[in-house]
Amino acid sequence: MARIGRSVLIGLALGAAGATSALADTAVLVEAGDQRLREDIQWLVDRGVIDVSTSTWPLPLAALENALIERRSTNLSRADEAALDYVTKFVSRQKRTTIGVKAQVNTDRIPQLGFGSQSLGSVTTSAYVAASTDHLAVKLQANGIIDPLTNRQATFNMQGSYAAASLFGQVLYVGQLSHWWGPGQDGSLAWSNVSTAIPGVGLRRGTDRAFETPWLSWIGPWGYELFLGQEQRARSLPDTRVANMRLYVRPIEGLELGASRMIQWGGKGRPNGLGALWDALTSNSNVNSPGQDFSNELAGFDIRYTTRLLWGNPLTFYLQGIGEDEASGRPSHFLALGGLQFKHMVGATRMQWHVEAADTNASRVFSGSGRPGYAYGHGLYRDGYYHQGLPIGHAIGGSGYMYSAGLSVIPDDTRYHTRYSARVLYADVNPTSQAINQAFPEKDRLYGGEFSVSWIMAPMTFRAGAMMLRSANGNANDSFGVFFSTDIPLYIF
Numbered sequence: 001m002a003r004i005g006r007s008v009l010i011g012l013a014l015g016a017a018g019a020t021s022a023l024a025d026t027a028v029l030v031e032a033g034d035q036r037l038r039e040d041i042q043w044l045v046d047r048g049v050i051d052v053s054t055s056t057w058p059l060p061l062a063a064l065e066n067a068l069i070e071r072r073s074t075n076l077s078r079a080d081e082a083a084l085d086y087v088t089k090f091v092s093r094q095k096r097t098t099i100g101v102k103a104q105v106n107t108d109r110i111p112q113l114g115f116g117s118q119s120l121g122s123v124t125t126s127a128y129v130a131a132s133t134d135h136l137a138v139k140l141q142a143n144g145i146i147d148p149l150t151n152r153q154a155t156f157n158m159q160g161s162y163a164a165a166s167l168f169g170q171v172l173y174v175g176q177l178s179h180w181w182g183p184g185q186d187g188s189l190a191w192s193n194v195s196t197a198i199p200g201v202g203l204r205r206g207t208d209r210a211f212e213t214p215w216l217s218w219i220g221p222w223g224y225e226l227f228l229g230q231e232q233r234a235r236s237l238p239d240t241r242v243a244n245m246r247l248y249v250r251p252i253e254g255l256e257l258g259a260s261r262m263i264q265w266g267g268k269g270r271p272n273g274l275g276a277l278w279d280a281l282t283s284n285s286n287v288n289s290p291g292q293d294f295s296n297e298l299a300g301f302d303i304r305y306t307t308r309l310l311w312g313n314p315l316t317f318y319l320q321g322i323g324e325d326e327a328s329g330r331p332s333h334f335l336a337l338g339g340l341q342f343k344h345m346v347g348a349t350r351m352q353w354h355v356e357a358a359d360t361n362a363s364r365v366f367s368g369s370g371r372p373g374y375a376y377g378h379g380l381y382r383d384g385y386y387h388q389g390l391p392i393g394h395a396i397g398g399s400g401y402m403y404s405a406g407l408s409v410i411p412d413d414t415r416y417h418t419r420y421s422a423r424v425l426y427a428d429v430n431p432t433s434q435a436i437n438q439a440f441p442e443k444d445r446l447y448g449g450e451f452s453v454s455w456i457m458a459p460m461t462f463r464a465g466a467m468m469l470r471s472a473n474g475n476a477n478d479s480f481g482v483f484f485s486t487d488i489p490l491y492i493f
Contacts, residue, residue, distance in 0.1 A: 025062060027137040027164035027171050028094050029204075032057035032180035032193040033117030036419065036454055036461075037090060039352055039408055040083040046254075046306045046314035046343055048072060049080050051221055052208055053248055055258055055304060057180040057193075060171050062206040063223070065091050078412060079350045086417060093459070093492070095132055100489040102126040108481030109149050110467055111439040112194050113395045113404075113425065113450075114186045117178070118483060120196060120390070121155075122147035128160060137164045139175075150389030150438040152233055159197045171204045179227075181246050181260050182337070183304040183318035185354045186404045186423070187394040189335045190260040190300065190322055191244065194439070195390035198242060200229020208250070222249040236382035237267040243277060254306040260322070262392075264381050265295040296378040298322050298385065298393075299331045316341040322393070324362040324375050333362040335375055337394070348412035355405045360394050361431075372399045373432035382436070389438030397437035402427040418455040421465075424448070426472075445472040452483075459489045 030037070041064070044050045052067040053059070068088055076084070103126070104119035112118040128141035141160035148155060162175025178193035208221040227244040234240045243265060248258040265280045266272040271294060280295035300322035306314050319338045323331020339356035357366065364370025376385035376398030384398070391397045406423035426447045429440035440446075452465025462485070469479045 025134055025166070026060075026065065026095060026132060027135055027166040027173070027206075028061035028132050029058040029137070029162060029164055029171065029173060029177060030061060030064070030094065031160065031177040031197075032115065033178050035114070035116035035421070037087070038115060039410075039419075040086050042341075043083045043343060043350065043352065044071075044080065044087065046308075046316055046341075047077075047080055048253070048308065049076065049084065051250070053221075053223060053250075053256060055181070055183045055256060055302065056223065056225060056246055056248055058177045058202075058204075060204055060206045061091060061094050062166065062171070063208050066207045066209065077345070078348060079345055079410075082350075082410075082412065082414065085414075094130075097129075097131040097493050098489050099129045099491040100127075100487060102128070102485070102487050104483070104485040106481060106483050108467075108479045109147065110469060110479050110481045110483075111149060111390065111395060113402075114423070115180060115193070116452075116463075117193065117485070119145070119485070120149050120153060121145040126160065135166045138162075152235070152389035152438065153196060154233065154388075157196055158199075166206050169206045171206045172202075173204070174201045175199065177202075179244075181244075182258070182302045182320045183256070183339070184320060184337050184356060184358070185339060185341070185406065186356050186425070187337060187358050187396070187402065189320050189337050189358065189360065189393050190246075190262060190298065190302075191392060192395065194395045195387040195392055196232070198229040198231055198387055198392075200227055200242070202227040218251065219249050220251040222247070224248070231264075231383075231387055233388050234267070234383050237270065237380065239266070239268045239272075240264055240381060240383070241266040241272065243280065254308075256304045258302040258304075259300070260302070261297070261299040262385075263295050263297050264378070264385070267381070270294070296381045296385070297326065298324060299326070300334065310342075310344075313342065313344040316343075321365075333371065333374065334365055335360050335362060335394075336365045350408075350410035352408040352410070353406070355403075357401070357403050358394055358396070359401045360396060361399045361401065366401070370399075373434060375399050377434065377436065384434075384436040386436050386438070389436070391437065391439060395439065396427050396429045397439055398434070399431055400427060400429045400440075416455045416457065418453065421450075421452045421454075423450045442477065444477050446470065446477070447472055448479075459492060461487045 050067040104124040106119035123146040126143045130139040164173035176199040178197045179191045181191040182188035203226045205223040231240045243263040246260045302320040304318040306316040324333040337358040341354045361370035362375040404425040408421045410419040433443045448469035450467040454463040464484045471477045
């Protein structure tokens with residue numbers, strides 16, 4: 001893990017060196033959770049129209065804006081132009097001052113399974129105001145939750161709020177934004193937006209441009225994020241802190257490589273100074289006495305590769321491996337995730353398919369018995385790798401597995417921009433019935449499906465659908481829920 005940490009620190013040094021060639025002109029950030037936006041960006045990236053990371057959120061708007069400026073402008077299909085039109089309009093709206101409200105309904109309180117944002121209770125209502133200048137951005141968002149998913153969640157939070165400044169191509173921000181680190185469509189082993197976001201301070205490279213000097217240009221487009229935060233409402237060790245790092249590069253067309261490291265450290269009654277943080281960063285925090293470790297750490301890598309050899313249709317392979325522990329300064333006891341995406345046209349309709357498998361049982365990697373009850377847990381940080389009872393990593397929590405397949409159908413609809421999505425899944429959750437996993441607190445095997453439709457009645461956006469989860473073991477854990485969400489800007493100027 002120490003080597004991954006040092007790689008990120010080297011990336012930060014390189015960022016300072018290359019800052020003058022990559023000046024960001026906006027500090028606006030886009031947090032994880034907008035499935036429509038991610039699908040359109042991935043379509044354009046995998047079709048070779050733009051070049052930007054789709055695996056590291058929150059996404060700097062400057063990176064997306066720069067990718068649009070440098071986009072390919074020839075041999076575009078009608079679907080390419082429609083996706084470009086939506087993303088371009090999205091960028092334009094984000095740079096305007098907006099006052100609005102949001103609402104999300106989740107009738108059976110089913111935990112979020114996938115990238116798309118969902119209410120973390122029966123009902124979530126929000127009010128927000130966002131404004132930005134060339135180098136500053138502010139968004140204030142107040143959220144109220146009725147009947148939260150867990151008894152650890154607050155009924156009020158400021159998730160979605162942040163203040164940011166851009167300088168020399170970097171974006172420094174403070175706030176409470178949802179993250180997603182990794183190429184997965186239905187889950188991330190490292191950091192996902194399943195739980196309430198962790199508030200803190202972050203530093204990101206504002207654009208993904210490659211170095212201009214030939215000595216470093218071989219790295220290709222690249223970026224990083226550093227994040228320091230503090231968990232809320234932790235019970236076993238209040239005021240637990242986090243130090244998370246990510247570095248990603250795209251050395252050749254179609255290939256993105258990422259490395260992530262997540263650290264829980266400090267807390268009430270524990271060392272909270274820079275020395276303790278440095279010990280965690282340099283992997284000097286592990287000791288042999290149970291319960292005395294200074295930190296709980298996960299680290300690993302991810303790969304995403306797209307080829308367009310199938311008659312120009314993008315075929316994408318992706319993998320993510322996260323070590324739950326370390327051996328000799330390297331990640332060990334891996335969790336694994338892999339998937340496949342395929343994008344094509346049927347007439348004027350866009351089709352985006354994916355299949356994915358995730359194994360969150362340490363040391364199993366889809367084969368053998370592994371170490372049940374080990375992943376996302378810790379002897380000292382007994383709340384584990386969870387925030388307010390919900391996983392920080394994959395949605396099912398530790399020690400399980402999930403197989404899923406999905407399809408997004410995007411017709412050639414320039415009026416309402418309607419799209420349809422469907423997904424099926426099979427999962428083994430919480431086989432040791434760990435109480436820290438309040439998303440799925442009991443051992444069970446589940447199968448289910450989801451269908452949704454989203455549309456736009458400018459400037460309002462809507463999404464509605466239904467999801468079913470049934471117990472393959474005959475337990476009384478069946479769920480059927482209807483969900484609905486809307487974002488209504490009341491004033492834009």
